[in-house]
Amino acid sequence: MRFVEHQAVLDTTRGRVGRITTINGDCLVITRPGHAPWDALTSWCTNATLAERQELEREEHQEQEVPAA
Helix, strand or coil: CCCCCCCCEEECCCCCEEEEEEEEEEEECCCCCCEEEEEHHHHHEECCCCCHHHHHHHHHHHHHHHHCC
């Protein structure tokens, strides 16, 4: 499967959906609001479903709305 930066993906080994920030060969760096970035192999990941993408986008939008302390 081919991935691109900023794509929403499901890491099947962790059961978490996040957004790709960096691609380094077969290794992806994935982030999600409220979680530290993590590494995942491309073979572990699949495209996020529409519902998973929408949930991720809601979390990202909420994170942007929170004023800096």
